[in-house]
Amino acid sequence: MHRWITVFFVAIAAALLIGCGAQPQQSAEDAYSDFRDAIREVETPEEKAALCEDFLKSFPKSEHTGSLAGAVAYYRGHAMEDAQGAVTFLNELLAEVDDPEARFEVQLAQFPLSREIDRSMDLGTIVTELEAHRALAFAESLDVGEIAAEHELWALAETQAAAAAALATTEAVLSEHPDTELTDDEVAAKAANRKVLAATNRGWALAHLDRVQEALETFEAAAPLSQSNYLGVPSTELFSYWGRTALDQGDAERALGLLGPNAVLGDNDEALAAYREAFLAVHQDEAGFDDFLWSQRQRLAPIVDDFELPDYQGALSRLGDTRGKVVFLSFWFPT
16 A cells, blocks of 8 residues: 555656656766857856866766866966966865876876965876876876976976887877878878977986986987978977077087077077077177077078969969069968
């Protein structure tokens, strides 16, 4: 008798829920789709931080936990200059997260902010916790090494750069991307780029650990693999770090040659400052630096390949036909 009464009341409760419009809980992916739409519509860091935090409160264990933790660190911690608030929120998030990879990403986002507020976090321990479950991937070792270098944890920076260097092989690239459709040449190019990135960071760390000769050898070995953009500016900090290391060792002439592309043609304030310092060391006078800088721009600037483009009416114009004229070339929404 009692069992039938219980069933009767459960049935009534279910009917009431349906009648009141109760809906099944939204999935994390559906919520994330809504989140992406919403964050495109807001502009301020406060609004963006709130959206990220609201999603993480509702779905602390989704596949987006790490990336949104980084977004909270950026919007609240940096843009809003609320490091304490960001660290507190990320601590609360960590209490809900048990996946080792997600915890690693959340703590990496939290670490720089924790240093700002003098909160003790051990970057090495963050690495060890993930390594208890699996080895770090190339990008993870690179990220940890760069964070360590930013905070002058040079021994850890060198260790992680060396770990990244061990993964700068075609086999490692294929292992991390087993379903890749890249050609053999493309895989080899990715492996070469990994070698340059790892060598750049390792050489810089070695230089700060007073292992200067090793640093210089590391930079030099990676240099032939370095790639540059259309203007001739290297795609990594390799030559900038190499030049600054040479300058610290008193080889100002060598530093000028190494720093030139980054300082003269690149948007690199640190390289430009070192370039100025090297010029002063060579010439003992900074008075001619601006003229020297201009002359180096003329020397290093590459000649643009001739090309032709249609205007809005379809008429073709060739760059070579404008010789002797001043031409303003704007890349407007290039595709």
